[in-house]
Amino acid sequence: MSAARRVEPSGPPGSFAKRVLVTGGAGFIASHVIVSLVEDYPNYMIINLDKLDYCASLKNLEPVSNKQNYRITPAFDICDSHFVKLLFEVEKIDIVLHFAAQTHVDLSFVRAFEFTYVNVYGTHVLVNAAYEAGVEKFIYVSTDEVYGGSLDQGFSSGLHSSTSQVLGLWMCTTRARSRFLDAEFDESSPKQPTNPYASSKAAAECFVQSYWERYKFPVVITRSSNVYGPHQYPEKVIPKFISLLQHDRKCCIHGSGLQRRNFLYAADVVEAFLTVLTKGEPGEIYNIGTNCEMSVIQLAKELIQLYLIKETNSESETESWVDYVSDRPHNDMRYPMKSEKIHSLGWKPKVPWEEGIKKTVEWYRKNFHNWKNVEKALEPFPVQPPFI
């Protein structure tokens, strides 16, 4: 075995109450979770496994990089089954938080097989190694996108009236009816993913869930709304629009801009993961949602008018900062979700949109260059690979 593949144990054995493996820890959400875990749980050893892909940044981890209870195993891949097995043997992991994934929906349309490989095969490798090592809790970070989009008023009002009538009849007789009328998805709603990214996350969920069904291996699955805040690679809509405007460029809106998303601030989702870590029940799925819902066009207008230098109330001037570009092959309208299950564990989002978006805008003013060749992320769909 080459020196690069050697795995050294972190800290003297038995000196930490728990040993937690976080995958994808140099990425957006996981880096916030790691900083919180390292600072708030000094008796836990936090081990970060990250292949340092284009959207990762070690700057996200600077606050904890020299702490005794943190270490990173960089440039290793969850798809490397030999390495993953060895890591579990050497590190004696108690808990896994599995974030590592290809996450960008736009990119999934052009690199679909890579998404299947990393998100499905990589997750299978990891959950199997965790099971064989007798890990006490395996948390799989999934997404509300597994439900597929709900079709709502915004969608039907955009259609020609005769099309709407036909659609109305169809709704009365098919399963689509529940997609229109039962507004919110709960954890038992069927999975109906519509893009390669969402399909890969849904498939990976099936593998993870099967370890609970087959062996009662204690897995927990989370499905969260769109998360925003510092550290997010600017390919996603909020940091992309902020960064475009900061560079005096227009917000590029995919299609009509009527699609709506629920936005959850990073600090809130960290609290949700800590709640699931300490109180989540084995075999359960938890939605992590928020009421903060807005259309993409509303988002663009708000960013243009309220938070950036383009202080204007004039509708036409605001419109001049928006560019309508080609849409994805499919763009889900919205993901309305019930989150009562995680509320019953004591979690609710706390950070108001106004506060979260202000902090986010400030962060990108100073940190836009945290990633290599980041300007590439600002191009409209279709994304031209490679990003790096």
Ligand SMILES: Cc1cn([C@H]2C[C@H](O)[C@@H](COP(=O)(O)OP(=O)(O)O[C@H]3O[C@H](CO)[C@@H](O)[C@H](O)[C@H]3O)O2)c(=O)[nH]c1=O
């Ligand atoms: C990047 C970009 C996006 N959009 C639109 C497309 C969507 O309707 C909406 C949100 O796009 P995105 O920011 O890429 O996020 P979305 O497709 O909802 O997926 C995100 O949210 C999911 C949770 O819902 C996560 O699981 C995914 O990893 C994450 O990428 O904004 C634009 O109009 N212009 C853009 O440049």
